[in-house]
Amino acid sequence: xxxxxxxxxxxxxxxxxxxxxxxxxxxxxxxxxxxxxxxxxxxxxxxxxxxxxxxxxxxxxxxxxxxxxxxxxxxxxxxxxxxxxxxxxxxxxxxxxxxxxxxxxxx
Amino acid sequence: xxxxxxxxxxxxxxxxxxxxxxxxxxxxxxxxxxxxxxxxxxxxxxxxxxxxxxxxxxxxxxxxxxxxxxxxxxxxxxxxxxxxxxxxxxxxxxxxxxxxxxxxxxx
DNA sequence: CGTGTAAGGAATTCTGACACG
DNA sequence: CGTGTAAGGAATTCTGACACG
Numbered sequence: 001x002x003x004x005x006x007x008x009x010x011x012x013x014x015x016x017x018x019x020x021x022x023x024x025x026x027x028x029x030x031x032x033x034x035x036x037x038x039x040x041x042x043x044x045x046x047x048x049x050x051x052x053x054x055x056x057x058x059x060x061x062x063x064x065x066x067x068x069x070x071x072x073x074x075x076x077x078x079x080x081x082x083x084x085x086x087x088x089x090x091x092x093x094x095x096x097x098x099x100x101x102x103x104x105x106x107x
Numbered sequence: 108x109x110x111x112x113x114x115x116x117x118x119x120x121x122x123x124x125x126x127x128x129x130x131x132x133x134x135x136x137x138x139x140x141x142x143x144x145x146x147x148x149x150x151x152x153x154x155x156x157x158x159x160x161x162x163x164x165x166x167x168x169x170x171x172x173x174x175x176x177x178x179x180x181x182x183x184x185x186x187x188x189x190x191x192x193x194x195x196x197x198x199x200x201x202x203x204x205x206x207x208x209x210x211x212x213x214x
Numbered sequence: 215c216g217t218g219t220a221a222g223g224a225a226t227t228c229t230g231a232c233a234c235g
Numbered sequence: 236c237g238t239g240t241a242a243g244g245a246a247t248t249c250t251g252a253c254a255c256g
Contacts, residue, residue, distance in 0.1 A: 007114040
């Protein structure tokens with residue numbers, strides 16, 4: 001349905017590689033974390049680990065920043081989008097339950 | 108058909124992370140490269156980079172090694188499988204060409 | 215053959231801070 | 236606010252080699 005084994009979400013990429021992949025400096029990447037735009041995991045000894053999703057997210061952020069959008073705005077948009085998706089998911093879950101009880105039907 | 112953006116094949120994972128992911132020591136991982144079982148890329152400054160495919164490959168290798176299979180044998184199996192897949196791909200390409208010229212037909 | 219280890223050096227990453235604007 | 240930079244330390248990675256079996 002979504003992806004296979006979720007390679008896209010495994011947090012395995014170090015900040016140096018993310019920097020190459022995104023064209024952002026490590027400084028920028030760390031700062032966007034400070035501003036809660038990105039949430040890497042940490043290795044046992046404290047090194048940041050990113051997923052491909054994070055890389056894509058950072059590229060989006062970089063584009064918005066180029067347009068002059070401030071990190072605060074970007075965060076607001078992110079939160080809005082997240083809430084929207086949660087509502088969508090909830091509706092889908094509900095629909096699934098209804099179908100399970102009353103049978104599948106086209107509408 | 109295959110995967111989306113080929114996250115699975117992007118070589119972005121450092122050897123330390125691969126070690127965690129596979130349970131192999133870095134020594135083992137480097138040795139399997141020496142034996143031509145695995146082919147990481149290198150960062151500009153020479154650090155090895157692996158893909159998720161490589162990680163899976165390494166897990167397969169680890170399993171075979173536990174069964175006592177030698178790296179040489181593993182390499183032979185790999186080469187055999189690779190040739191097999193190339194033949195398959197060639198057949199499919201050919202079939203595609205034939206269909207393109209003489210029309211699609213069920214058999 | 216396959217793996218461990220100590221060795222030395224180079225590159226990576228981390229944090230907290232000062233700077234500029 | 237967003238980013239650069241120098242600072243110092245800790246962790247990572249690399250290679251070539253010796254060891255054992």
